[in-house]
Amino acid sequence: MAATxxxxxxxxxxxxxxxxxxxxxxxxxxxxxxxxxxxxPLGQGFYSFIQIHGHVQLVGWVGxxxxxxxxxxxxxxxxxxxxxxxxxxxxxxxxxxxxxxxxLGHSILPYLVDRAGFALVSWxxxxxxLLEWLGIVIYLTLLAGIIRRVKSLGMRPAMTQVAxxxxxxxSGWIIHASxxxxxxxxxxxxxxxxxxxxxxxxAIQIFMGLILLPVAFAFSVRMFPLYLRLPxxxxxxxxxxxxxxxxxxxxxxxxxxxxxxAIPEFxxxxxxxxxxxxxxxxxxxxxxxxxxxxxxxxxTVNRILQPGPDRRPTRPNLPDYGEFGRFxxxxxxxxxxxxxxxxxxxxxxxxxxxKFSLLHSSDAAxxxxxxxxxxxxxxxxxxxMIPGFIGKKKVASAKxxxxxxxxxxxATVFRVAPLVLPLALFEVMPSLVQLAQATFALSGILxxxxxxxLTINLWKTA
Numbered sequence: 001m002a003a004t005x006x007x008x009x010x011x012x013x014x015x016x017x018x019x020x021x022x023x024x025x026x027x028x029x030x031x032x033x034x035x036x037x038x039x040x041p042l043g044q045g046f047y048s049f050i051q052i053h054g055h056v057q058l059v060g061w062v063g064x065x066x067x068x069x070x071x072x073x074x075x076x077x078x079x080x081x082x083x084x085x086x087x088x089x090x091x092x093x094x095x096x097x098x099x100x101x102x103x104l105g106h107s108i109l110p111y112l113v114d115r116a117g118f119a120l121v122s123w124x125x126x127x128x129x130l131l132e133w134l135g136i137v138i139y140l141t142l143l144a145g146i147i148r149r150v151k152s153l154g155m156r157p158a159m160t161q162v163a164x165x166x167x168x169x170x171s172g173w174i175i176h177a178s179x180x181x182x183x184x185x186x187x188x189x190x191x192x193x194x195x196x197x198x199x200x201x202x203a204i205q206i207f208m209g210l211i212l213l214p215v216a217f218a219f220s221v222r223m224f225p226l227y228l229r230l231p232x233x234x235x236x237x238x239x240x241x242x243x244x245x246x247x248x249x250x251x252x253x254x255x256x257x258x259x260x261x262a263i264p265e266f267x268x269x270x271x272x273x274x275x276x277x278x279x280x281x282x283x284x285x286x287x288x289x290x291x292x293x294x295x296x297x298x299x300t301v302n303r304i305l306q307p308g309p310d311r312r313p314t315r316p317n318l319p320d321y322g323e324f325g326r327f328x329x330x331x332x333x334x335x336x337x338x339x340x341x342x343x344x345x346x347x348x349x350x351x352x353x354x355k356f357s358l359l360h361s362s363d364a365a366x367x368x369x370x371x372x373x374x375x376x377x378x379x380x381x382x383x384x385m386i387p388g389f390i391g392k393k394k395v396a397s398a399k400x401x402x403x404x405x406x407x408x409x410x411a412t413v414f415r416v417a418p419l420v421l422p423l424a425l426f427e428v429m430p431s432l433v434q435l436a437q438a439t440f441a442l443s444g445i446l447x448x449x450x451x452x453x454l455t456i457n458l459w460k461t462a
Contacts, residue, residue: 007085009389013068020060028053030444037441045110094135101128110193122188129181136177164241165218172210198257232299250274272349279342323394325401330380337372364419396460407450415443
């Protein structure tokens, strides 16, 4: 029998995501940046650690946040309760166990080469992919049930507007989880200590392009007008989503490792063209969202009933009194980093089409998207949304919100600056090399402390 009431918010997803970030994702990232920045020996497990770090950050840190928030938000947006909320715990346990098994098994695998336990550990790592895949399939089944019921009951306009973004997210999850499982099985069969780099890169791009950016855009369209007092989304959101999907397909399909050996220049050109269109859509989206520009009046301007004179005014351009700290600064930062990421990625693609050398590293865009945009969006919106989800009227510490803002942005600047500074500048000023190495080394530690501040703040709030 279908549920008739909405399920309560499952905060265990948030605590697990934060624990994963603190003890695995950001901790490994801080270790790697420190080792690379200060030229310490890389060690046997270096490449395994890089792949563990990337996977845990995507699926554990960001992914569990997305799953936990979406299981609470999408049913309410659609007006349809989750049919089987008892599966929430099973989804979390499957994914969390998979992440733990992947982190432990894959980290020791390089030290077991030519030893008796290598094959066993390899297949345990493959099992981690199966556990994650099962959790994702159950999660998608629950959301697919909502979509089926919405269609039969008549889809709400608010859901209709952002449905293409959520459908992209669902397809991205199953593609990424299936590809991850396939690559881990292949790694075990090859008796290797790392998955194939080309396919691993493809999987990361799928996660970013079909899960992270679409779900961030969908939440921004539906929640920013409420939390940040923006204009109502009266622009073609669905058409924007369709063009984004077309552009991303144009970008990602030519990068399939199977196609890399055939006509590489042609496929690189097609992928670069898709990237330029995608980045143009991102910039168009930010402009229409009107968050950074504030060109239009907020949706509240035409309200008939206004607060009485006895009610104290809220903060300028915001509907709150500061009880959630200055969370909006983190969200502003996120979208500034997003714009910069789109600009740098567009420049990289133009360099391929027009055959000129970049002045900056082509790897800058990924860090601007992941550390700059997605992480700051989580840091900002979590202190605004989650207190309400768990029945609290304010966040515990506004000062910790400020600390998160400074630490998060310093981590991003320290991580990205060495990548965007012109390479010729390092040749002219060799002393900058040591400074760039130091900032790179410290970026991971600063990011770890930003997550620690968020964890303490949410824990005290709860």
